[in-house]
Amino acid sequence: MTVSEGSLIHPVILCGGSGTRLWPASRESFPKQFIPLAEADRSSFQATALRLTDATVFARPAIITAQEARFTVGEQLAQVGVAADILLEPQRRDSAAAVAVAALNAARRDPEALVLILAADHVVGDTPAFVAAARAAAVAARDGCIMTLGITPTAPATAYGYIQMGDPLPGAAGASGAHAIARFLEKPDAPRAEGLIAEGALWNSGYFLFRADVMLDELRAHAPAVLDAAEQALAQASRDLDFVRLDPAAFAQAPKISIDYAVMERTRRSGVLPVRFPWSDIGTWGALWEVSDRDGAGNALRGRAAVRDTRNSLVHSSGDILTTVVGLDDVVVVTTPDAVLVTSREAGSEVKALVEDLRARGEPEADAHRLMYRPWGSYQRIDIGARFQVKRITVKPDGRLSLQKHYHRAEHWVVVRGTAEVTVDGAVTLVHENEAIYLPIGCVHRLANPGKIPLELIEVQVGSYTGEDDIVRIEDVYGRDNA
Amino acid sequence: MTVSEGSLIHPVILCGGSGTRLWPASRESFPKQFIPLAEADRSSFQATALRLTDATVFARPAIITAQEARFTVGEQLAQVGVAADILLEPQRRDSAAAVAVAALNAARRDPEALVLILAADHVVGDTPAFVAAARAAAVAARDGCIMTLGITPTAPATAYGYIQMGDPLPGAAGASGAHAIARFLEKPDAPRAEGLIAEGALWNSGYFLFRADVMLDELRAHAPAVLDAAEQALAQASRDLDFVRLDPAAFAQAPKISIDYAVMERTRRSGVLPVRFPWSDIGTWGALWEVSDRDGAGNALRGRAAVRDTRNSLVHSSGDILTTVVGLDDVVVVTTPDAVLVTSREAGSEVKALVEDLRARGEPEADAHRLMYRPWGSYQRIDIGARFQVKRITVKPDGRLSLQKHYHRAEHWVVVRGTAEVTVDGAVTLVHENEAIYLPIGCVHRLANPGKIPLELIEVQVGSYTGEDDIVRIEDVYGRDNA
CATH class of the missing domain: 2.60.120.10 (Jelly Rolls)
Structure with missing residues (x-):
């Protein structure tokens, strides 16, 4: 394969989440993808951008983010020395609209451009394996498949959707490991998750790799309103400093729907590549504990922390506050300069509900960082x-x-x-x-x-x-x- | 009984503790007796001083405190409008030396002065009952008994020493409810505590009421080195602003021993008055939870706090940090501007050990407040x-x-x-x-x-x-x- 613009993968990082399940470190004003969580010295957004720096594989990335996050995105890219196009969403319209913008933007240069959609808040433990997976999935994508990466499960997680594989795809795509998708499955309960793993199902990673023209065809067929809104928003976009600002009125017309529902579960052109690299979407504090380095007692301590008679716990102290735990197991303690959360490793969605409580009470710490x-x-x-x-x-x-x-x-x-x-x-x-x-x-x-x-x-x-x-x-x- | 100086009780508040079991709110630089804990608007020291303001019963109190705490004591007394003599210990020598100083100081005015020793860090739920108890115990003290108050237990506490009563004292003392002491008992385990309560044993409150001359006689008999050191320290004391500063060299000669061991367990002149008022020494965070107002879910929330799916917990937020708990029961969360403690209601002495760990690590928050x-x-x-x-x-x-x-x-x-x-x-x-x-x-x-x-x-x-x-x-x- 020669290295030419046409054979490169165009990465698009979706960077619009709010991550309230990781409150108080993650807040509306500075959400989790911008915070050093799994790694001490860089955010998951920065790590994601750095995963795409092999210029023999990836073209210059594009970032799709919220209007409010634009300076943070620019600053964090500059810190790690990555240049990118930055497209600003005037408001959140879920992933289908963002993917449509990504496909349209790439198609301007090359209708058959290969587009890789990535989330900014995932942890990937093995960059070479990730790059190899992208290259393998690209083979099927070039053949006209909308590929997703399916992570081989390491535990019966109930926080992820699952994918059941069908037959291997024909030709070179199949030879590179790609399968048809038999079925998408919602987040299961624990016994069902066990069963799914026994059947060989994969975690739905939310990574997508496709030819721009293929995705646009499928959007036209299955979600024309999303595509129309995205086209108008991009056509009428304004340039603002280094940013491309999507037209607010046009973008507001996009239905709020995920790309999974809008296209992936309807198209006949989907495929999945089973992959094995260590991966997490760090959806909860418990998930962060899972991917963190832990000491002999199973504790992951970050920042100024001290524990005694405590096991399998996460202490995340992000200010200069000394955070201590005595005589408790399986707890999560998160300290910031203005808010503290104490919870169990299991209480993921409850944290989100707490933040809603705090919002209802008018507590500024619900959304704003100091x-x-x-x-x-x-x-x-x-x-x-x-x-x-x-x-x-x-x-x-x-x-x-x-x-x-x-x-x-x-x-x-x-x-x-x-x-x-x-x-x-x-x-x-x-x-x-x-x-x-x-x-x-x-x-x-x-x-x-x-x-x-x-x-x-x-x-x-x-x-x-x-x-x-x-x-x-x-x-x-x-x-x-x-x- | 006529109200004359001679018939008044001279209260002496011992105010020298460090209270590291209540870290991080309580620290060496500002220990628990000075912090509003059980009450939102006053410290236990202030509450203790205010319990002694009935001038028909009590003379002007004396405070025995550490050199370092002198300005805090002065300030807190001024805040509640109580005038007192303040005696400064150059270093901690346990309670026998302090009691000796208290007795000597009172004896200067009247050798038969009635002296009431109180701790600064106790919570008493019923001031009239407390004053009535002091008056009743004073009857036996005037007869030459060294009286202690024995609290009628409300639970099989393992954190307190116990007292077994003997026969009622003869005469007016016995008529006022005072008994001889059969035995002092160390802190029991839980089954033993149950048994002691069944036998009618009382909690050892650490309040003592005696005639100065009687205590001095007993000190001379059972702890002469303590008495000698106290006499010298007081004789060579210097006046410093409003404070009486005990002579450091002389005071350093006092053996470190508690009044319980030095006198109470040896003298034949001891007596106990069983009393019933609500009482706690707030020895641990769990003990503070016990005496705090709690909501329907059993939670005691102080300061900026929010909880969800949480029961029977204490949240004590003393800075302006928003402190939250989700999905945990029976926990204690204490937030200060520079340190956070998360523990269980039961982990009393473990907190003290944690503070020792922190000291060993050189963490300034172990002892100093911001x-x-x-x-x-x-x-x-x-x-x-x-x-x-x-x-x-x-x-x-x-x-x-x-x-x-x-x-x-x-x-x-x-x-x-x-x-x-x-x-x-x-x-x-x-x-x-x-x-x-x-x-x-x-x-x-x-x-x-x-x-x-x-x-x-x-x-x-x-x-x-x-x-x-x-x-x-x-x-x-x-x-x-x-x-």
């Missing part, structure tokens, strides 16, 4: 009182906050690292480490980092109201409006 | 980085920090509430709310609150080293030396 990412860097509240709030603000080199003013607060900035360029009512000043500047209430100001290292400053806000919505944006280099 | 109390107010770290640290500092009206300087850091102070009087190299400035001041490295400075409301400020330290030991104290109104 550390908030912005295109220019990040900020986090470190203290709050009746008439004041203190934040630590980090600005990336060349980062620029919006030109803004506040109605209800004055601000004191103390630079603790790097150099700040501060504009106050038109006058520009450089503020260096161990210097401070005062921003009177109502002044029009902007903060930027003109330097080569990150700028860190402590902001002390003083006023009758310090809420995040008291920002009047006058101008913003990142195209953000006042909301 | 919020540190000082005679002038308090401070807590709210952020820390490679070359900076941020603190919130609260100064009481009229509070004055020491005149000091630092070798390795400059400081920026932003006043967020009240007014600061700042001295920098001899010059005095007033800094008001929403104003800031800069303290260059090496300058000699002092912070004071000249106002009528608490002063709050945010301190941003910048420098190569921001440790607490980089303070050179030049002068201090509270008599603290540089260490």
